[in-house]
Amino acid sequence: MVKLFSEDRRLLYMKPVEPTETEQRIKEAAKQIFLRRGFDGARMQDIADLAGVDKALVHYYFRSKDKLFALTFDEIAGRFLGQIGQVLTADVPFAEKIRLLIQQDTSMPTEYPLVANFIIAELNQSRSHSERPLTVKPLRDAHTLFVQQVDREIKAGTLRSLNATQLLIVLISLSLFPLVAQSLLQALLGLDEEDYNAMLTGRADDLADFVNRAIAP
Amino acid sequence: MVKLFSEDRRLLYMKPVEPTETEQRIKEAAKQIFLRRGFDGARMQDIADLAGVDKALVHYYFRSKDKLFALTFDEIAGRFLGQIGQVLTADVPFAEKIRLLIQQDTSMPTEYPLVANFIIAELNQSRSHSERPLTVKPLRDAHTLFVQQVDREIKAGTLRSLNATQLLIVLISLSLFPLVAQSLLQALLGLDEEDYNAMLTGRADDLADFVNRAIAP
DNA sequence: GTCTATATCGGGATAGAC
């Protein structure tokens, strides 16, 4: 019993041990590969290559593909939902909040569409066949707060009467779908990547205007 | 040269030979499996099982997984784009067309969200790593026609001045995203499937109203 | 901690009998 804590520096020093640099590189590589190929398409070999280490090391640190994936997914989904939550709970005027929600896309790096697509695809997979069930912690507080704010605006007469959750879904749809479905919309409209991106840039203001007209009293 | 056509009944009879019933069953099974699991997640064995035939038969009829997938994808994507094209080119008043575009979702069977998700996901995959390049024939005519109709409405003063393509993207976003991202939105809002579907039902009219307010002169 | 070598298995594909 004397040596109870002595084998684990975490318990001795009261804070997490630093992940080794290698471990970090593998995690980052896993994120990139899983984001692009999904669970089924990803190869442990590709992750190892991207991290510049041997395949066996990946297993040394993370045991199995499933575990590594679960870890990666939670991190990606957590960050993503966190960002949305921040905007929803931001202490800004309502009109500004709408612009923020919509604009989130163009301001974000190229990774953002990948992230949204990834989360949707993998949640679908894990839902349709019950093994490997992924979960995402709901943004209950942020959602509630947004609904309350909308209801206040309606009472104040600055908004017409409408369902706040429906409005939220509309806002997310308008901002995320063009990113998530870029490949489909490009094909459908017959645009190349450049044209498509040109069309997306600077459309946040137009969209905000669009929404404001729709929800005016 | 005498027997040039005699080995292929298609050429003799001037119309395609009937696909055998087995072949049809395999194609249908492939559609179901690919739709749910995607290319990477699908197993030839699962397709065979669902069709009630041996795995070897699947290869007998369709040669390889790639070929069977390409065939399936083209059929699914073709049908999907065809439906959208039909609505875009429909000869109905503009306000009605907007309702049709938006409503497409709730009226469709459960397969619709799967289809949209499938196309988006697989187009992304084949775009991000160049092997297995999938293509979708653009809806140029339908798109052009829609743009013209919008521009006429603007000239007639029944619509405020706006970019027709942007409007089209908005309409598709509003109708498709809640279906495509159901798993994500459910998680985000903390709703179970029943609640979520309840929220979607009957929202077509509200959405059409929403859009009409936004585009009124 | 990091590598080499290897075990093991799943899954796509084909050969060949019927």
Next chain:
DNA sequence: GTCTATCCCGATATAGAC
């Protein structure tokens, strides 16, 4: 056309040397 048996590669995972 349909099945059985089999090939063979690729991918996860582990054992063991350093």
